[in-house]
Amino acid sequence: MGDKISLLKRYNLWGSNTLDFGYKRNEYTDKITDYIGNRLIKVLVGQRRSGKSYILRQVAKQLVDSGVKPENTLFINREFTDLDFLKTYKDLDELIKLYKKELKPSGKVYIFIDEIQIIEGWEKVVNSYSQDFSESYELFISGSNSKMLSGELATLLSGRYVSFEVFPFSYTEYVGITEEEKGRQSYIAYMNSGGLPELFMLQKPELKRNYVSAIKDTVLLRDIIQRHNVRDAKLLEDIFVFLVNNASNLISITNIVKYFKGQGRRTSFDAVSTYIGYIEDTFLVHRCDRYDIKGKDTLSGNAKYYINDLAYKNYLYSGYGYGFGYLVENLVYLELRRSGFDVYVGALRNKEVDFVAKKADRVLYLQSTYMLTDETTVEREYSALEAIDDNYEKIVVSLDDLTMPVRGGIKHIQAWELAEYVK
Structure with a gap:
């Protein structure tokens, strides 16, 4: 279990490690931050390697710069081979619970999950945490398939998400x-x-x-x-x-x-x-x-x-x-x-x-x-x-x-x- 937290530390803002935030894409971060402060799921969709990961990291950094404690942000990039163990929504749920147990964040937790479509049944976790009224969560997710919000999933999350299509650099x-x-x-x-x-x-x-x-x-x-x-x-x-x-x-x-x-x-x-x-x-x-x-x-x-x-x-x-x-x-x-x-x-x-x-x-x-x-x-x-x-x-x-x-x-x-x- 401790190994998993050590892996997460490499990609999160909790420690002293320096992360690459890339070129600041204000066109997207400004739109996303306009929606911060509610239970709406923020969904970034777009082609692989178009910059979604950087934008999510930039939003997380903005939150920390504005006073959110680093340990209240959780960044999970499913595309990293280190996280290949995240195969189903149950694995994802266990990892989030492990993070909360180890870091003990107080107050609202901001969860960022990149390339989430790789995780089977991911929508069950997203829907559960976004609607958990016993604790406060705000979710930001990204995916590389336009169908990730179609059909039954759109019905499940109906009215509870806002999507942003990310393009390569203008x-x-x-x-x-x-x-x-x-x-x-x-x-x-x-x-x-x-x-x-x-x-x-x-x-x-x-x-x-x-x-x-x-x-x-x-x-x-x-x-x-x-x-x-x-x-x-x-x-x-x-x-x-x-x-x-x-x-x-x-x-x-x-x-x-x-x-x-x-x-x-x-x-x-x-x-x-x-x-x-x-x-x-x-x-x-x-x-x-x-x-x-x-x-x-x-x-x-x-x-x-x-x-x-x-x-x-x-x-x-x-x-x-x-x-x-x-x-x-x-x-x-x-x-x-x-x-x-x-x-x-x-x-x-x-x-x-x-x-x-x-x-x-x-x-x-x-x-x-x-x-x-x-x-x-x-x-x-x-x-x-x-x-x-x-x-x-x-x-x-x-x-x-x-x-x-x-x-x-x-x-x-x-x-x-x-x-x-x-x-």
Whole structure:
């Protein structure tokens, strides 16, 4: 038993050991701390290695800095091999009870459990402690699967949790870390690299490539193949490669099936659809459905898929042809999602609008392009927005050094200024 407490001490704030808190991600910690002080379970979801662990540690440190005793915080990262003994909710419950027995915290206890989905039946412990009115607990958990709060679990925790989706570093965070000047040059550097936090600790391209590949392999193997007993692992990876190399393109499941059949691969609509669903669940890619602007409804069939981080494209599949415009579009999508918008591909008669973004009462229509280099490009981007006959905000986003004047109520925004505009 004492060995388990010794293991926990390595990763907690109780002793004198120095912990790595990483780059301060105020965008997330500020939102989370707004909800501190109640029994709501704080849930962080997002792709593996997107920085959830650091954010949890940063929140724990903020609590201690604000006066909470270190021994009143408990941090458990199930991804550490030291904690492989935590297999079921019973193991988790025993460890929490052991912590309380050994450290004897007085008052409210703040429990942080990282990658909790690995623990079988974890929701039983979370539900029990969050609703324990004989003692005071506040729980913060993280997971790497979007389905961890679906179905019966959502019913079990209904109304008692608040979730935060964590993305890799944004462009704003990128310049904060690198101390580069905000502008076109640094935006292109960010676009040609990626935002996975640990990339910034690696200097050589080959090390970065190996790191990104390892993340991809871990997600596909541990979070999909093992979890769902996937039989055709090669097909799963090939579908992921296809989605990465067709990001920002309008595609359908039928088109993907035809593509593989053209390659001599036998597959089915159901298999491809299921495997894409698994990939989406791990946050590696995001599906963006079409939205009928006039009919005000989503459309089935074709959709676009965006990569959760451009590092997969840049370091693993850079040999495939890929225009800068598609990279910009992918980053614009991610920025909108970070800002809390629900995002769709706009459909209006024979025109396509890159994005329809909705958040509460705010609606944005956006076109994105690499550069407004000539009159033909300008007309193409602006005419799609001009065809919309309502009065919601309309924006063209590009990497031009100069901002174009407002045209018919349509604003031109430089990509590196978008985060400020949409927040």
